[in-house]
Amino acid sequence: MKRRIAIVGAGAAGFFTAIHAASENTEVQLFEKSNKVLAKVRISGGGRCNLLHHCPYPNELIKAYPRGGKSLKKAFGQFAYQESRSWFEAKGLALKVEEDERVFPQSNSSQSVIDVLEKAAAEAQVKVILQKELKRLEVLEEGYRLHFRGDESENFDAVVLALGGQAKLKGFDFLKDLNLKIVPPVPSLFTFNVPDSPLKELQGLSVPSARVQIPGSNWKQEGPLLITHWGFSGPAVLKLSAWQARDFHEMDYKFPILINWLNRSEEEVRGALNEHLDSQPARTVANSRCFDLATRLWRALLHLAQIPGDKHNRDLSKKERNRLIEYLVRSPFQVNGKTTFKEEFVTAGGIDLQEIDLSSYQLKSYPKLFAVGEMVNVDGITGGYNFQHAWTSAYLAGKAITER
Ligand SMILES: Cc1cc2nc3c(=O)[nH]c(=O)nc-3n(C[C@H](O)[C@H](O)[C@H](O)COP(=O)(O)OP(=O)(O)OC[C@H]3O[C@@H](n4cnc5c(N)ncnc54)[C@H](O)[C@@H]3O)c2cc1C
Structure with a gap:
């Protein structure tokens, strides 16, 4: 029987995780509370999507993260600029590096990035389910039960949380039973x-x-x-x-x-x-x-x-x-x-990095539960660094799921 994987949040991190978590042995479902996917990718970089920063050296890359910094060394050592860039290019996305080292699609349109992600998810047979809002996460003896708005619930073998930055601490209430340390969110950029x-x-x-x-x-x-x-x-x-x-x-x-x-x-x-x-x-x-x-x-x-x-x-x-x-x-x-700032805005704060094994983005106390992207206490300065962390964390979580 196929393992059932739930990914919650169809933003950059959720999509990239879904694509990499999919395999013959897994059935990947991507839940999104709104009626559209990749909304932030669409508006990012003034509609052009600054998806990476040209920085091939992980030791340099970590310097662009006020929250995260050195603790990201291991993660970036596995999958960072070169790997992300090669992945997008292999999927047919032509990229360009601008004078200030920001990387954009050659088309100057975020739609090209969305097209690549949607195509890769479809090829991986990821099932995208819109208007499904996670309200509570219950820890089972084996796996997790997700409770959605409208009294619906389902069991999964593994869950990836990719809900993005939360404006208030209350945004993490659905995790209350897990007793995780959450760094209170504040705006950045x-x-x-x-x-x-x-x-x-x-x-x-x-x-x-x-x-x-x-x-x-x-x-x-x-x-x-x-x-x-x-x-x-x-x-x-x-x-x-x-x-x-x-x-x-x-x-x-x-x-x-x-x-x-x-x-x-x-x-x-x-x-x-x-x-x-x-x-x-x-x-x-x-x-x-x-x-x-x-x-x-x-x-x-x-x-x-x-x-x-x-x-x-x-x-x-x-x-x-x-x-x-x-x-x-x-x-x-x-x-x-x-x-x-109209072009880029992020939240500092989120799930404390001490709770996470940063080589797989799995929560240390909860096997098969992962948290990726802006949900965790990592954020970068402007210039493509925030998407870089979304790709990195998502790739590592996806890989950990398929290798299991
Ligand atoms: C205007 C703007 C421009 C930006 N431009 C850039 C840029 O050019 N370069 C860059 O590197 N960064 C940029 N950023 C930052 C970047 O967009 C984010 O860091 C990145 O999108 C984070 O990805 P994510 O997948 O973690 O979260 P998100 O993209 O926020 O995705 C989270 C998803 O989860 C869904 N969700 C939330 N709660 C629930 C729930 N309970 N149940 C189900 N689904 C849920 C949300 O609806 C959303 O679709 C920009 C941000 C903004 C606001």
Whole structure:
């Protein structure tokens, strides 16, 4: 008789597990509470699906996971970028690596990724059952009983939980009887709201390399920074939101930030600025833009530093120069609230990694029960890392099921 396998959640992780768990000896059923599969894959990466990050070395890859990190070494050692990429390409999906190392389908459409996953699941004879919501999981002497909405229940030999990130701890209530340690979920990958930002009019302007830091801490990240009509966005902000997701949650998303617009040290900026201004003493400071900063930003910083733009460089006092340097390397702003990033958004938290054997994603205390994808306490920074963990965890769980 075939072993009955239930996979709950038809997202990236659930689909990929189902495909890899299917074999001659297994009957795989994939349950989804909504009426559509792979909904997040469809909207991901602005509709283009950034399905991987070009990072062939597991030791490097682990550095992109604020939750997970080193504990993912073993998992990524078995199945990571190269293996995922080869799998998709072997299924006929043409991929491209963009300048910032993010990997997308060549078609620029998430539909191509969905097509590949759906075709592979159909070939593996995975049975997809929509509008079936898991409400409770019961541990039997042999296997598990799944209780669905509407008083339906069924027994299975093995179960894979792939329900994705839960907004609240309550989302894990269906596991209550199992006494698992759950790390309370909080949002990650968000942008900063600065309601009183004096730079709102510069919305849309980006700087290629800035440093954003939280004063009085060693929390800082660097990279491109984007000025938005609500505050700040861009990779530097998103990375900081991911690494400090829990800290910012505790601070109720109210904290000061300092922006170094040049990502250079104060000494370097002082030297280069003085040399630049002294080399053209008769010019007005408004027309003496330095460091390739956009003119609009340069003038806004002069305004913040209370330096009249029509002053000649030779007339700038030492105090004025010091104030300008201060704004170039430490412009202060007050964050008050967050906005979730349209292109990517994840939950930090989930089933504690101590509960999971990360070589198979099987729960240590519950044989033949697996948890994969965003349900577990792993999340990456933006750029394809979250799907990478979905593919990795799903492949390992699927393989453990077929090898059993
Ligand atoms: C707008 C957006 C864009 C993103 N873009 C990217 C990107 O470009 N690159 C990247 O790496 N990451 C991206 N992410 C993150 C990525 O989408 C997720 O990390 C990934 O989808 C997680 O996969 P998953 O299968 O674990 O969970 P999900 O994709 O969330 O799938 C879980 C599934 O389980 C179902 N489910 C939940 N509860 C139940 C239940 N009780 N019973 C039955 N079914 C249930 C859900 O309906 C859902 O279909 C993005 C996220 C968002 C929100």
